[in-house]
Amino acid sequence: MNLSGVVRLRASEAGAVFSCPSMLTARTEGSIIDIENEFAEVGSCVHAVAKVIVQQNLPLPPDLDPFLFEFGLTDKRDEIGYLSWQVCQTWAKMKKYFTDSPEVEQQLESFIERDGYTVQLRGRGDVFDVIRGKNTVYVLDWKSGILTDEKAHLPQLMIYGYLAMDAIDWDPEITKVSIILAWVREGETTHKVFPVEAFKPWMDEKLSRVESWPDNKFNPTKRCSYCHRWPCEGREDMAQSGIRMFLPAADGTDIIERQPSGYPANPEQMFKAYMQWKLIKNIGEQWEKQLRIDLKKFGTMEGEFGSIGLVDVKGRMALNARKTIPIIQKDFGVTDEEILDATSLSKKGIMTAIRGHNPEGVSKKDFEQHAEAVLLEATAAKRNPGYSRIITKQA
Numbered sequence: 001m002n003l004s005g006v007v008r009l010r011a012s013e014a015g016a017v018f019s020c021p022s023m024l025t026a027r028t029e030g031s032i033i034d035i036e037n038e039f040a041e042v043g044s045c046v047h048a049v050a051k052v053i054v055q056q057n058l059p060l061p062p063d064l065d066p067f068l069f070e071f072g073l074t075d076k077r078d079e080i081g082y083l084s085w086q087v088c089q090t091w092a093k094m095k096k097y098f099t100d101s102p103e104v105e106q107q108l109e110s111f112i113e114r115d116g117y118t119v120q121l122r123g124r125g126d127v128f129d130v131i132r133g134k135n136t137v138y139v140l141d142w143k144s145g146i147l148t149d150e151k152a153h154l155p156q157l158m159i160y161g162y163l164a165m166d167a168i169d170w171d172p173e174i175t176k177v178s179i180i181l182a183w184v185r186e187g188e189t190t191h192k193v194f195p196v197e198a199f200k201p202w203m204d205e206k207l208s209r210v211e212s213w214p215d216n217k218f219n220p221t222k223r224c225s226y227c228h229r230w231p232c233e234g235r236e237d238m239a240q241s242g243i244r245m246f247l248p249a250a251d252g253t254d255i256i257e258r259q260p261s262g263y264p265a266n267p268e269q270m271f272k273a274y275m276q277w278k279l280i281k282n283i284g285e286q287w288e289k290q291l292r293i294d295l296k297k298f299g300t301m302e303g304e305f306g307s308i309g310l311v312d313v314k315g316r317m318a319l320n321a322r323k324t325i326p327i328i329q330k331d332f333g334v335t336d337e338e339i340l341d342a343t344s345l346s347k348k349g350i351m352t353a354i355r356g357h358n359p360e361g362v363s364k365k366d367f368e369q370h371a372e373a374v375l376l377e378a379t380a381a382k383r384n385p386g387y388s389r390i391i392t393k394q395a
C-alpha cells in the first residue's frame with residue numbers, strides 16, 4: 001500500500017483500520033462519508049459528565065442541564081441521566097487504582113517514523129495515572145456503546161498502551177500498562193494488563209501488514225458502516241452478495257398490499273412486507289447520507305423543487321423533509337404510501353402482528369425463530385451501506 005506524508009490513526013478506529021487498511025486511503029481519495037451520529041453525541045456528552053464526576057469525585061451525577069444544552073440532547077435526559085449514574089457507580093469501584101488527582105481526558109499522541117511516511121497515533125486517556133509504587137500506568141476508557149467482544153477492542157487497547165508508554169518516554173521503571181474499559185451502559189468493566197515489551201513489536205507487525213496490503217484490496221465487514229470511504233468497491237461487492245441473498249425475500253418487483261393498519265392482509269406475506277419496508281427505509285437513509293455529503297461540499301443545492309440546505313431543527317442540522325421527500329419520490333419512484341410505510345412499521349409492531357397470525361400447524365417457537373431470523377437478516381442488510389443504492393441502480 002502506498003503511504004506517504006503523515007498518516008493519522010486514532011486508537012478508536014485501529015481495529016477497523018487493521019482489518020481493512022484500505023480505510024486509510026479514503027482520506028486522500030474520493031468523497032468522505034459523514035459518519036457523525038446521535039450515538040456519538042450521546043457518547044461525547046457522557047464523557048463530558050464523566051470528566052466532572054472524576055475530577056470532583058462525585059458520588060452522584062452533577063446537574064445535567066448545562067451538558068444537555070451544550071450537546072443539544074435535551075430530549076435524552078433519561079438516557080444521559082442513567083449513563084451518568086452508571087459512571088458514578090463504576091468510578092466508585094475503579095478509583096482505588098488511581099491517585100486522588102489523576103489526569104482526566106488526557107490527549108495522547110505519538111509519532112512513529114516508517115519507511116517513507118510517519119504515523120500519527122492519537123487517543124484520549126479518559127483517566128490516566130502513573131502509579132510508581134506498582135510500576136504501572138493505568139488508563140481508563142469510558143464506553144457508552146453496547147458491550148462488544150473483547151477481541152474487537154484489542155487493537156485499541158494496544159494503542160492506548162503504546163501511547164501511555166510514549167507519554168512517559170518509555171520510563172524503564174514502568175513495567176506494566178493496565179487498561180480498563182468501563183462499559184457504562186451495562187455497568188461492566190474489561191480490565192487488561194500488558195507488559196510494556198508487548199507494544200512495539202505488536203505495532204511493528206500491524207504496520208508491516210498495512211504496508212504490504214495490496215492497493216484496491218478490501219475486506220468489507222460490518223465496520224464498513226463507520227468507514228469514511230465512499231464510494232468503495234469492497235462495500236459494493238458485499239452489497240451485491242447481500243442482494244443475491246436478500247432480494248428473493250424482499251421481492252421488490254411486487255409491492256405487497258397493506259391493510260389500513262399498515263400490515264399485509266395475508267400474514268404469510270409478513271416477512272416479505274417487512275423486507276420491502278426495510279429496503280425502502282434504507283434507500284431513504286442512504287440517499288440522505290449522500291445528500292448530506294454533497295451539502296457539506298456545496299453548501300446548498302438547486303433543484304427542480306427549489307434550493308435544498310440543512311435547516312436548524314431544535315439545535316440539530318437536519319434536511320427539510322418538505323423539500324427532500326418529493327425528490328426521493330421522484331428519484332426512486334417511491335410512493336406516498338411507501339414513505340408512510342417506512343415510517344409507520346416497527347420491529348415491535350411487526351413481531352406483535354406475526355405472533356397474532358401464527359399459521360396452523362407451525363409451533364409458536366419455530367415461527368418466532370423464523371421471524372427473528374428474517375428480522376436479523378433485514379437488520380444486517382440495513383447496516384450494509386451501499387445495499388439499497390445498488391438495488392436502486394439495478395431496478
Ligand code: SF4
Nearest residue numbers: 020220224227232234
Ligand atoms: S468501506 Fe469497508 S471495504 Fe471499503 S475501505 Fe471501508 S472498511 Fe474497507
